[in-house]
Amino acid sequence: MAQPDSNQEPHEELRPAWSLPAGASADLALSVEWPGEITRDWAWGGSTGKGVRVCILDSGVDAEHPLVGHVERAVAVSLTPDGEAVIADDKEGDLCGHGTACAGIVRSMAPDCDLTSVRVLGAGFTGSGDILLAGLRWAVEQGFDVVNMSLSTTKRQFAGILHELTDRAYFRRTVLVASAHNMPVESYPWRFSSVISVGSHEEQDAMAFYANPDPPVEFFARGVDVEVAWTGGARIRCTGNSFATPHMTGLCALVLGKHRDLTPFQLKSVLYLTSSNVGGGR
Amino acid sequence: MSEELKAAVAAGVVGSQGTFRSLLESVTEVARAIFGAQAASVFLLDEETDELVFEAIAGSGADTLLGHRFPSSTGIAGWVLVTRQPLVIEDVTEDPRFAKDFAETTGYIPKGLMAVPLLHEERALGVLEVLDRPQRSQFSLVEMDLLGLFANQAAIALDLLRRARHAEAVLASSGEGAEVVARLATTIESLEDEQRDAALRMLSGLEEVLRRNEGG
Numbered sequence: 457m458a459q460p461d462s463n464q465e466p467h468e469e470l471r472p473a474w475s476l477p478a479g480a481s482a483d484l485a486l487s488v489e490w491p492g493e494i495t496r497d498w499a500w501g502g503s504t505g506k507g508v509r510v511c512i513l514d515s516g517v518d519a520e521h522p523l524v525g526h527v528e529r530a531v532a533v534s535l536t537p538d539g540e541a542v543i544a545d546d547k548e549g550d551l552c553g554h555g556t557a558c559a560g561i562v563r564s565m566a567p568d569c570d571l572t573s574v575r576v577l578g579a580g581f582t583g584s585g586d587i588l589l590a591g592l593r594w595a596v597e598q599g600f601d602v603v604n605m606s607l608s609t610t611k612r613q614f615a616g617i618l619h620e621l622t623d624r625a626y627f628r629r630t631v632l633v634a635s636a637h638n639m640p641v642e643s644y645p646w647r648f649s650s651v652i653s654v655g656s657h658e659e660q661d662a663m664a665f666y667a668n669p670d671p672p673v674e675f676f677a678r679g680v681d682v683e684v685a686w687t688g689g690a691r692i693r694c695t696g697n698s699f700a701t702p703h704m705t706g707l708c709a710l711v712l713g714k715h716r717d718l719t720p721f722q723l724k725s726v727l728y729l730t731s732s733n734v735g736g737g738r
Numbered sequence: 739m740s741e742e743l744k745a746a747v748a749a750g751v752v753g754s755q756g757t758f759r760s761l762l763e764s765v766t767e768v769a770r771a772i773f774g775a776q777a778a779s780v781f782l783l784d785e786e787t788d789e790l791v792f793e794a795i796a797g798s799g800a801d802t803l804l805g806h807r808f809p810s811s812t813g814i815a816g817w818v819l820v821t822r823q824p825l826v827i828e829d830v831t832e833d834p835r836f837a838k839d840f841a842e843t844t845g846y847i848p849k850g851l852m853a854v855p856l857l858h859e860e861r862a863l864g865v866l867e868v869l870d871r872p873q874r875s876q877f878s879l880v881e882m883d884l885l886g887l888f889a890n891q892a893a894i895a896l897d898l899l900r901r902a903r904h905a906e907a908v909l910a911s912s913g914e915g916a917e918v919v920a921r922l923a924t925t926i927e928s929l930e931d932e933q934r935d936a937a938l939r940m941l942s943g944l945e946e947v948l949r950r951n952e953g954g
Contacts, residue, residue, distance in 0.1 A: 551811075552813060577821075584811065637822070641857050688833040694826060695825075
Protein backbone atom coordinates (compact mmCIF):
# COMPACT_ATOMS: atom_id res chain seq x y z
CA MET A 457 0.00 0.00 0.00
CA ALA A 458 1.26 3.44 -0.81
CA GLN A 459 1.95 5.34 2.38
CA PRO A 460 1.52 9.11 2.38
CA ASP A 461 4.93 10.53 3.14
CA SER A 462 3.78 13.94 4.20
CA ASN A 463 0.96 15.61 6.05
CA GLN A 464 0.66 18.08 3.22
CA GLU A 465 -2.63 17.73 1.39
CA PRO A 466 -1.93 17.91 -2.36
CA HIS A 467 -4.97 20.00 -3.17
CA GLU A 468 -4.58 22.54 -0.41
CA GLU A 469 -3.92 26.08 -1.45
CA LEU A 470 -1.31 27.50 0.89
CA ARG A 471 -1.99 30.97 2.16
CA PRO A 472 0.28 33.06 4.36
CA ALA A 473 -0.88 32.68 7.95
CA TRP A 474 -4.11 31.10 6.65
CA SER A 475 -5.69 34.52 6.84
CA LEU A 476 -8.51 36.27 5.04
CA PRO A 477 -7.22 39.19 2.95
CA ALA A 478 -9.04 42.53 3.13
CA GLY A 479 -12.06 42.65 0.84
CA ALA A 480 -12.14 38.88 0.34
CA SER A 481 -14.99 38.18 2.72
CA ALA A 482 -17.50 38.57 -0.10
CA ASP A 483 -15.95 35.50 -1.73
CA LEU A 484 -16.72 33.35 1.27
CA ALA A 485 -20.27 32.52 0.28
CA LEU A 486 -21.36 29.26 1.87
CA SER A 487 -22.17 26.52 -0.59
CA VAL A 488 -25.24 25.65 1.46
CA GLU A 489 -27.98 28.15 2.04
CA TRP A 490 -28.80 27.92 5.73
CA PRO A 491 -32.39 28.50 6.76
CA GLY A 492 -33.28 30.45 9.90
CA GLU A 493 -34.23 27.20 11.58
CA ILE A 494 -32.64 23.85 10.86
CA THR A 495 -35.35 21.20 10.84
CA ARG A 496 -35.14 17.48 10.16
CA ASP A 497 -37.11 18.05 6.99
CA TRP A 498 -34.53 20.57 5.78
CA ALA A 499 -31.69 18.35 6.92
CA TRP A 500 -32.65 15.07 5.27
CA GLY A 501 -36.27 15.20 4.11
CA GLY A 502 -36.56 13.22 0.85
CA SER A 503 -32.97 11.95 1.06
CA THR A 504 -32.08 8.29 0.66
CA GLY A 505 -28.33 8.81 0.98
CA LYS A 506 -27.97 8.39 -2.79
CA GLY A 507 -24.46 9.13 -4.02
CA VAL A 508 -22.94 9.16 -0.52
CA ARG A 509 -19.95 6.84 -0.15
CA VAL A 510 -19.93 5.07 3.20
CA CYS A 511 -17.07 2.89 4.45
CA ILE A 512 -17.55 0.17 7.07
CA LEU A 513 -14.24 -0.37 8.88
CA ASP A 514 -14.94 -3.63 10.68
CA SER A 515 -14.92 -7.44 10.41
CA GLY A 516 -15.94 -7.51 6.72
CA VAL A 517 -19.46 -7.48 5.27
CA ASP A 518 -21.63 -10.35 4.01
CA ALA A 519 -22.78 -8.84 0.70
CA GLU A 520 -25.26 -11.69 0.17
CA HIS A 521 -27.38 -10.65 3.12
CA PRO A 522 -30.69 -9.15 1.96
CA LEU A 523 -30.54 -6.45 4.64
CA VAL A 524 -27.17 -5.26 3.33
CA GLY A 525 -27.77 -5.07 -0.41
CA HIS A 526 -25.13 -4.12 -2.91
CA VAL A 527 -21.56 -3.62 -1.66
CA GLU A 528 -19.46 -1.51 -4.05
CA ARG A 529 -16.15 -2.91 -2.95
CA ALA A 530 -14.70 -5.06 -0.19
CA VAL A 531 -11.03 -5.00 0.79
CA ALA A 532 -9.06 -6.62 3.62
CA VAL A 533 -6.00 -5.25 5.38
CA SER A 534 -3.17 -7.57 6.38
CA LEU A 535 0.48 -7.26 7.34
CA THR A 536 3.46 -8.77 5.55
CA PRO A 537 6.08 -10.53 7.71
CA ASP A 538 8.00 -7.24 7.55
CA GLY A 539 5.06 -5.42 9.08
CA GLU A 540 4.02 -3.62 5.92
CA ALA A 541 0.29 -3.14 5.46
CA VAL A 542 -1.29 -4.67 2.38
CA ILE A 543 -4.73 -3.82 1.04
CA ALA A 544 -6.25 -6.52 -1.16
CA ASP A 545 -9.71 -7.51 -2.35
CA ASP A 546 -11.52 -9.35 0.42
CA LYS A 547 -12.50 -12.87 -0.62
CA GLU A 548 -13.56 -14.04 2.85
CA GLY A 549 -16.44 -11.73 3.71
CA ASP A 550 -17.42 -11.26 7.32
CA LEU A 551 -15.42 -13.26 9.90
CA CYS A 552 -17.62 -12.38 12.83
CA GLY A 553 -20.98 -10.89 11.84
CA HIS A 554 -20.44 -7.46 13.30
CA GLY A 555 -19.50 -5.69 10.07
CA THR A 556 -22.59 -7.13 8.38
CA ALA A 557 -24.71 -5.85 11.27
CA CYS A 558 -23.29 -2.32 10.90
CA ALA A 559 -23.72 -2.36 7.10
CA GLY A 560 -27.34 -3.49 7.50
CA ILE A 561 -28.10 -0.68 9.96
CA VAL A 562 -26.58 1.94 7.64
CA ARG A 563 -28.57 0.48 4.73
CA SER A 564 -31.79 0.63 6.74
CA MET A 565 -31.21 4.33 7.43
CA ALA A 566 -29.83 5.40 4.04
CA PRO A 567 -31.08 2.79 1.52
CA ASP A 568 -29.37 4.24 -1.56
CA CYS A 569 -25.91 5.02 -0.16
CA ASP A 570 -22.84 3.28 -1.61
CA LEU A 571 -21.26 0.81 0.82
CA THR A 572 -17.62 -0.28 0.91
CA SER A 573 -16.20 -2.77 3.41
CA VAL A 574 -12.69 -2.49 4.81
CA ARG A 575 -11.91 -5.58 6.87
CA VAL A 576 -9.44 -4.90 9.65
CA LEU A 577 -10.11 -8.09 11.58
CA GLY A 578 -9.07 -11.69 11.13
CA ALA A 579 -5.31 -11.49 10.70
CA GLY A 580 -4.69 -12.14 14.40
CA PHE A 581 -4.58 -9.95 17.47
CA THR A 582 -0.89 -9.23 17.06
CA GLY A 583 -0.53 -6.28 14.74
CA SER A 584 -4.23 -5.45 14.94
CA GLY A 585 -3.43 -1.83 15.88
CA ASP A 586 -1.26 -1.41 12.78
CA ILE A 587 -3.99 -2.98 10.65
CA LEU A 588 -6.62 -0.65 12.08
CA LEU A 589 -4.39 2.34 11.31
CA ALA A 590 -3.66 1.13 7.78
CA GLY A 591 -7.36 0.54 7.13
CA LEU A 592 -8.29 3.99 8.36
CA ARG A 593 -5.47 5.60 6.39
CA TRP A 594 -6.67 3.86 3.24
CA ALA A 595 -10.27 4.95 3.87
CA VAL A 596 -9.19 8.57 4.31
CA GLU A 597 -7.06 8.45 1.15
CA GLN A 598 -10.03 7.04 -0.78
CA GLY A 599 -12.07 10.09 0.17
CA PHE A 600 -15.14 8.33 1.56
CA ASP A 601 -17.84 10.70 2.73
CA VAL A 602 -18.49 8.78 5.96
CA VAL A 603 -16.45 6.09 7.74
CA ASN A 604 -18.13 3.91 10.38
CA MET A 605 -15.69 2.88 13.11
CA SER A 606 -17.30 0.69 15.75
CA LEU A 607 -13.90 0.01 17.26
CA SER A 608 -11.08 1.55 19.25
CA THR A 609 -7.58 0.93 20.54
CA THR A 610 -6.25 1.39 24.07
CA LYS A 611 -2.61 1.66 23.05
CA ARG A 612 -1.23 5.14 23.59
CA GLN A 613 1.46 4.57 21.00
CA PHE A 614 -1.28 4.75 18.34
CA ALA A 615 -3.00 7.83 19.78
CA GLY A 616 -0.76 10.39 18.07
CA ILE A 617 -0.95 8.93 14.58
CA LEU A 618 -4.68 8.27 14.98
CA HIS A 619 -5.18 11.88 16.02
CA GLU A 620 -3.28 13.04 12.96
CA LEU A 621 -5.35 10.76 10.71
CA THR A 622 -8.67 11.85 12.15
CA ASP A 623 -7.70 15.50 11.70
CA ARG A 624 -6.67 14.78 8.13
CA ALA A 625 -10.05 13.16 7.50
CA TYR A 626 -11.81 16.14 9.05
CA PHE A 627 -10.09 18.61 6.74
CA ARG A 628 -10.70 16.38 3.70
CA ARG A 629 -14.42 16.23 4.47
CA THR A 630 -14.40 12.59 5.43
CA VAL A 631 -16.64 12.23 8.46
CA LEU A 632 -15.49 9.61 10.95
CA VAL A 633 -18.21 8.20 13.18
CA ALA A 634 -16.68 6.30 16.11
CA SER A 635 -18.09 4.21 18.96
CA ALA A 636 -17.55 5.55 22.44
CA HIS A 637 -16.28 3.07 24.98
CA ASN A 638 -18.77 1.47 27.36
CA MET A 639 -16.04 1.01 29.93
CA PRO A 640 -13.98 3.45 32.01
CA VAL A 641 -10.75 3.14 30.01
CA GLU A 642 -8.80 5.48 27.77
CA SER A 643 -9.27 4.48 24.17
CA TYR A 644 -9.06 6.09 20.76
CA PRO A 645 -10.14 7.53 18.32
CA TRP A 646 -13.59 8.24 19.72
CA ARG A 647 -12.23 10.78 22.24
CA PHE A 648 -10.92 13.07 19.51
CA SER A 649 -13.05 16.11 18.72
CA SER A 650 -12.52 15.69 14.97
CA VAL A 651 -14.72 12.57 14.97
CA ILE A 652 -18.40 12.12 15.80
CA SER A 653 -18.49 9.92 18.90
CA VAL A 654 -21.54 7.83 19.68
CA GLY A 655 -22.96 6.09 22.75
CA SER A 656 -26.27 4.24 23.20
CA HIS A 657 -29.71 5.17 24.43
CA GLU A 658 -32.30 2.55 25.34
CA GLU A 659 -35.16 3.64 23.09
CA GLN A 660 -36.33 1.62 20.10
CA ASP A 661 -36.73 4.52 17.67
CA ALA A 662 -33.95 4.44 15.07
CA MET A 663 -34.46 8.14 14.35
CA ALA A 664 -34.18 9.21 17.99
CA PHE A 665 -30.75 10.60 18.79
CA TYR A 666 -29.58 12.90 21.54
CA ALA A 667 -26.83 15.51 21.72
CA ASN A 668 -24.78 15.07 24.89
CA PRO A 669 -24.08 18.39 26.66
CA ASP A 670 -21.29 16.67 28.56
CA PRO A 671 -18.78 15.25 26.00
CA PRO A 672 -16.48 13.47 25.10
CA VAL A 673 -19.43 11.31 23.96
CA GLU A 674 -21.27 13.66 21.60
CA PHE A 675 -24.41 11.78 20.57
CA PHE A 676 -26.52 8.93 21.87
CA ALA A 677 -28.28 6.79 19.27
CA ARG A 678 -30.21 3.52 19.27
CA GLY A 679 -27.90 0.78 20.54
CA VAL A 680 -29.97 -1.53 22.74
CA ASP A 681 -31.75 -4.64 21.52
CA VAL A 682 -31.36 -3.78 17.85
CA GLU A 683 -32.36 -6.35 15.24
CA VAL A 684 -29.43 -6.63 12.85
CA ALA A 685 -28.17 -8.61 9.89
CA TRP A 686 -25.60 -11.28 10.77
CA THR A 687 -23.52 -13.84 8.94
CA GLY A 688 -25.23 -16.91 7.53
CA GLY A 689 -28.23 -14.83 6.47
CA ALA A 690 -29.25 -14.52 10.11
CA ARG A 691 -31.07 -11.73 11.89
CA ILE A 692 -30.20 -11.41 15.54
CA ARG A 693 -30.66 -8.86 18.32
CA CYS A 694 -27.65 -6.99 19.63
CA THR A 695 -26.70 -4.36 22.17
CA GLY A 696 -23.66 -2.09 22.31
CA ASN A 697 -22.38 1.32 21.29
CA SER A 698 -21.03 -0.37 18.20
CA PHE A 699 -24.63 -0.63 16.96
CA ALA A 700 -25.51 2.94 17.91
CA THR A 701 -22.64 4.17 15.73
CA PRO A 702 -24.03 2.97 12.36
CA HIS A 703 -27.33 4.69 13.19
CA MET A 704 -25.43 8.01 13.31
CA THR A 705 -23.46 6.99 10.21
CA GLY A 706 -26.77 6.43 8.40
CA LEU A 707 -28.03 9.84 9.51
CA CYS A 708 -24.81 11.46 8.25
CA ALA A 709 -25.35 9.74 4.88
CA LEU A 710 -28.92 11.02 4.73
CA VAL A 711 -27.88 14.62 5.44
CA LEU A 712 -24.93 14.50 3.03
CA GLY A 713 -27.19 12.95 0.37
CA LYS A 714 -29.20 16.14 0.42
CA HIS A 715 -26.44 18.66 1.22
CA ARG A 716 -23.32 17.37 -0.51
CA ASP A 717 -21.02 20.22 0.42
CA LEU A 718 -21.32 20.25 4.18
CA THR A 719 -18.03 20.21 6.07
CA PRO A 720 -17.78 17.83 9.05
CA PHE A 721 -18.20 20.88 11.30
CA GLN A 722 -21.39 21.91 9.52
CA LEU A 723 -22.68 18.34 9.51
CA LYS A 724 -22.08 18.01 13.24
CA SER A 725 -23.90 21.32 13.74
CA VAL A 726 -26.88 20.01 11.72
CA LEU A 727 -26.93 16.84 13.81
CA TYR A 728 -26.83 18.87 17.00
CA LEU A 729 -29.66 21.14 15.88
CA THR A 730 -31.86 18.23 14.75
CA SER A 731 -31.17 15.93 17.71
CA SER A 732 -34.16 14.79 19.74
CA ASN A 733 -33.31 16.90 22.79
CA VAL A 734 -32.48 20.10 20.86
CA GLY A 735 -34.55 20.96 17.79
CA GLY A 736 -35.49 17.60 16.39
CA GLY A 737 -38.44 16.78 18.59
CA ARG A 738 -40.05 13.46 17.93
CA MET B 739 21.48 -12.73 51.95
CA SER B 740 21.14 -13.41 48.27
CA GLU B 741 19.94 -16.93 48.97
CA GLU B 742 17.46 -15.63 51.55
CA LEU B 743 16.10 -13.10 49.13
CA LYS B 744 15.78 -15.67 46.38
CA ALA B 745 13.95 -17.92 48.79
CA ALA B 746 11.60 -15.06 49.73
CA VAL B 747 10.89 -14.25 46.09
CA ALA B 748 10.36 -17.91 45.33
CA ALA B 749 8.00 -18.28 48.30
CA GLY B 750 5.99 -15.31 46.99
CA VAL B 751 5.78 -16.69 43.51
CA VAL B 752 5.26 -20.37 44.20
CA GLY B 753 1.64 -20.91 45.05
CA SER B 754 0.54 -17.46 43.94
CA GLN B 755 -0.50 -18.83 40.58
CA GLY B 756 -2.99 -21.10 42.32
CA THR B 757 -4.30 -18.23 44.44
CA PHE B 758 -4.76 -15.95 41.47
CA ARG B 759 -6.43 -18.74 39.50
CA SER B 760 -8.89 -19.16 42.38
CA LEU B 761 -9.52 -15.41 42.32
CA LEU B 762 -10.21 -15.52 38.59
CA GLU B 763 -12.53 -18.52 39.01
CA SER B 764 -14.33 -16.69 41.79
CA VAL B 765 -14.83 -13.59 39.63
CA THR B 766 -16.11 -15.78 36.81
CA GLU B 767 -18.52 -17.59 39.13
CA VAL B 768 -19.83 -14.30 40.55
CA ALA B 769 -20.32 -12.94 37.01
CA ARG B 770 -22.39 -16.02 36.18
CA ALA B 771 -24.40 -15.75 39.40
CA ILE B 772 -25.09 -12.03 39.24
CA PHE B 773 -26.53 -12.29 35.74
CA GLY B 774 -28.27 -15.57 36.54
CA ALA B 775 -26.52 -17.02 33.49
CA GLN B 776 -25.95 -20.62 32.42
CA ALA B 777 -22.20 -20.17 32.17
CA ALA B 778 -19.41 -17.63 32.22
CA SER B 779 -15.87 -17.94 30.86
CA VAL B 780 -12.66 -15.97 30.84
CA PHE B 781 -10.33 -16.25 27.86
CA LEU B 782 -6.69 -15.28 28.17
CA LEU B 783 -4.86 -13.97 25.13
CA ASP B 784 -1.73 -16.06 24.54
CA GLU B 785 0.46 -13.53 22.76
CA GLU B 786 3.05 -16.15 21.83
CA THR B 787 0.64 -18.15 19.72
CA ASP B 788 -1.91 -15.38 19.03
CA GLU B 789 -4.69 -17.54 20.44
CA LEU B 790 -7.45 -17.18 23.02
CA VAL B 791 -7.37 -19.81 25.76
CA PHE B 792 -10.22 -20.85 28.10
CA GLU B 793 -8.70 -19.86 31.45
CA ALA B 794 -11.67 -20.01 33.84
CA ILE B 795 -15.16 -21.40 33.41
CA ALA B 796 -18.22 -21.37 35.62
CA GLY B 797 -21.24 -23.50 34.74
CA SER B 798 -21.67 -25.49 31.53
CA GLY B 799 -18.41 -26.71 30.01
CA ALA B 800 -16.35 -26.24 33.17
CA ASP B 801 -15.09 -29.83 33.11
CA THR B 802 -13.95 -30.09 29.54
CA LEU B 803 -13.01 -26.71 28.17
CA LEU B 804 -10.17 -25.43 30.34
CA GLY B 805 -7.11 -24.91 28.21
CA HIS B 806 -9.03 -25.13 24.93
CA ARG B 807 -7.63 -22.71 22.32
CA PHE B 808 -8.84 -20.90 19.21
CA PRO B 809 -7.50 -18.15 16.92
CA SER B 810 -7.46 -14.74 18.58
CA SER B 811 -9.22 -12.61 16.03
CA THR B 812 -12.12 -14.66 14.73
CA GLY B 813 -15.64 -15.00 16.03
CA ILE B 814 -17.34 -12.80 18.57
CA ALA B 815 -14.64 -13.07 21.26
CA GLY B 816 -12.04 -12.15 18.64
CA TRP B 817 -13.99 -9.10 17.55
CA VAL B 818 -14.39 -7.97 21.16
CA LEU B 819 -10.69 -8.46 21.86
CA VAL B 820 -9.44 -6.61 18.79
CA THR B 821 -11.95 -3.74 18.88
CA ARG B 822 -12.00 -3.41 22.71
CA GLN B 823 -15.77 -3.02 22.48
CA PRO B 824 -18.29 -5.06 24.50
CA LEU B 825 -21.14 -6.82 22.70
CA VAL B 826 -24.42 -8.34 23.79
CA ILE B 827 -26.02 -10.73 21.34
CA GLU B 828 -29.32 -12.63 21.45
CA ASP B 829 -30.67 -15.27 19.05
CA VAL B 830 -27.13 -16.10 18.04
CA THR B 831 -28.13 -19.62 17.04
CA GLU B 832 -29.75 -18.04 13.98
CA ASP B 833 -26.22 -17.96 12.56
CA PRO B 834 -25.51 -21.55 11.46
CA ARG B 835 -21.73 -20.99 11.31
CA PHE B 836 -21.64 -19.68 14.85
CA ALA B 837 -23.69 -22.61 16.11
CA LYS B 838 -21.45 -25.13 14.32
CA ASP B 839 -18.23 -23.54 15.58
CA PHE B 840 -19.52 -23.36 19.11
CA ALA B 841 -20.84 -26.90 19.10
CA GLU B 842 -17.51 -28.21 17.81
CA THR B 843 -15.46 -26.43 20.43
CA THR B 844 -17.72 -26.60 23.45
CA GLY B 845 -20.49 -29.11 22.84
CA TYR B 846 -22.89 -26.49 24.14
CA ILE B 847 -24.62 -23.88 22.00
CA PRO B 848 -25.76 -20.75 23.81
CA LYS B 849 -28.73 -18.79 22.58
CA GLY B 850 -27.30 -15.48 23.68
CA LEU B 851 -24.07 -14.11 25.05
CA MET B 852 -22.44 -11.03 26.49
CA ALA B 853 -18.78 -10.50 25.71
CA VAL B 854 -16.53 -7.81 27.14
CA PRO B 855 -12.81 -7.15 26.66
CA LEU B 856 -10.51 -7.51 29.65
CA LEU B 857 -8.42 -4.35 29.60
CA HIS B 858 -5.65 -3.58 32.05
CA GLU B 859 -3.86 -0.29 31.54
CA GLU B 860 -3.09 -0.24 27.81
CA ARG B 861 -3.25 -3.96 27.31
CA ALA B 862 -6.07 -6.17 26.11
CA LEU B 863 -5.56 -9.35 28.15
CA GLY B 864 -8.54 -11.41 27.12
CA VAL B 865 -12.33 -11.61 27.02
CA LEU B 866 -15.08 -12.34 29.56
CA GLU B 867 -18.18 -14.03 28.18
CA VAL B 868 -21.45 -14.58 30.00
CA LEU B 869 -23.68 -17.13 28.26
CA ASP B 870 -27.46 -17.40 28.30
CA ARG B 871 -28.64 -14.93 30.86
CA PRO B 872 -32.40 -15.32 31.39
CA GLN B 873 -34.49 -13.74 28.65
CA ARG B 874 -35.97 -10.62 30.14
CA SER B 875 -37.95 -8.00 28.28
CA GLN B 876 -34.89 -6.15 27.10
CA PHE B 877 -31.23 -5.85 27.89
CA SER B 878 -30.50 -2.64 29.76
CA LEU B 879 -27.51 -0.34 29.80
CA VAL B 880 -27.30 -0.84 33.58
CA GLU B 881 -26.42 -4.47 32.89
CA MET B 882 -23.78 -3.30 30.43
CA ASP B 883 -22.23 -1.11 33.14
CA LEU B 884 -22.28 -4.06 35.53
CA LEU B 885 -20.57 -6.20 32.93
CA GLY B 886 -17.88 -3.53 32.58
CA LEU B 887 -17.29 -3.49 36.35
CA PHE B 888 -16.86 -7.25 36.40
CA ALA B 889 -14.55 -7.02 33.45
CA ASN B 890 -12.29 -4.71 35.46
CA GLN B 891 -12.06 -7.24 38.28
CA ALA B 892 -11.51 -10.12 35.92
CA ALA B 893 -8.80 -8.16 34.08
CA ILE B 894 -6.90 -7.52 37.31
CA ALA B 895 -7.18 -11.17 38.33
CA LEU B 896 -6.07 -12.26 34.86
CA ASP B 897 -3.11 -9.88 34.97
CA LEU B 898 -2.03 -11.24 38.38
CA LEU B 899 -2.32 -14.80 37.08
CA ARG B 900 -0.34 -13.94 33.97
CA ARG B 901 2.44 -12.32 36.01
CA ALA B 902 2.57 -15.15 38.55
CA ARG B 903 2.78 -17.69 35.76
CA HIS B 904 5.58 -15.77 34.15
CA ALA B 905 7.48 -15.41 37.44
CA GLU B 906 7.08 -19.09 38.15
CA ALA B 907 8.38 -19.96 34.70
CA VAL B 908 11.39 -17.73 35.27
CA LEU B 909 12.17 -19.37 38.58
CA ALA B 910 11.57 -22.85 37.22
CA SER B 911 14.05 -22.33 34.46
CA SER B 912 16.55 -20.83 36.97
CA GLY B 913 16.92 -18.06 34.49
CA GLU B 914 19.66 -15.53 34.76
CA GLY B 915 17.05 -12.80 35.17
CA ALA B 916 15.98 -13.94 38.63
CA GLU B 917 19.58 -14.36 39.67
CA VAL B 918 20.49 -10.86 38.49
CA VAL B 919 17.51 -9.28 40.22
CA ALA B 920 18.31 -11.02 43.49
CA ARG B 921 21.98 -9.97 43.26
CA LEU B 922 20.99 -6.40 42.45
CA ALA B 923 18.65 -6.27 45.44
CA THR B 924 21.38 -7.48 47.74
CA THR B 925 23.82 -4.86 46.47
CA ILE B 926 21.28 -2.06 46.85
CA GLU B 927 20.53 -3.09 50.39
CA SER B 928 24.17 -2.74 51.32
CA LEU B 929 24.39 0.87 50.08
CA GLU B 930 24.22 4.07 52.12
CA ASP B 931 20.82 5.82 52.16
CA GLU B 932 21.70 8.43 49.55
CA GLN B 933 23.26 5.93 47.16
CA ARG B 934 20.38 3.55 47.68
CA ASP B 935 17.84 6.27 46.79
CA ALA B 936 19.81 7.13 43.64
CA ALA B 937 19.95 3.47 42.63
CA LEU B 938 16.23 3.01 43.19
CA ARG B 939 15.50 6.10 41.10
CA MET B 940 17.60 4.68 38.27
CA LEU B 941 15.79 1.36 38.49
CA SER B 942 12.43 3.15 38.43
CA GLY B 943 13.53 4.87 35.22
CA LEU B 944 14.61 1.55 33.74
CA GLU B 945 11.29 -0.01 34.74
CA GLU B 946 9.41 2.79 33.03
CA VAL B 947 11.38 2.33 29.82
CA LEU B 948 10.74 -1.42 29.91
CA ARG B 949 7.05 -0.91 30.56
CA ARG B 950 6.85 1.41 27.57
CA ASN B 951 8.44 -1.23 25.39
CA GLU B 952 6.12 -3.84 26.87
CA GLY B 953 3.13 -1.66 25.84
CA GLY B 954 4.31 -1.87 22.21
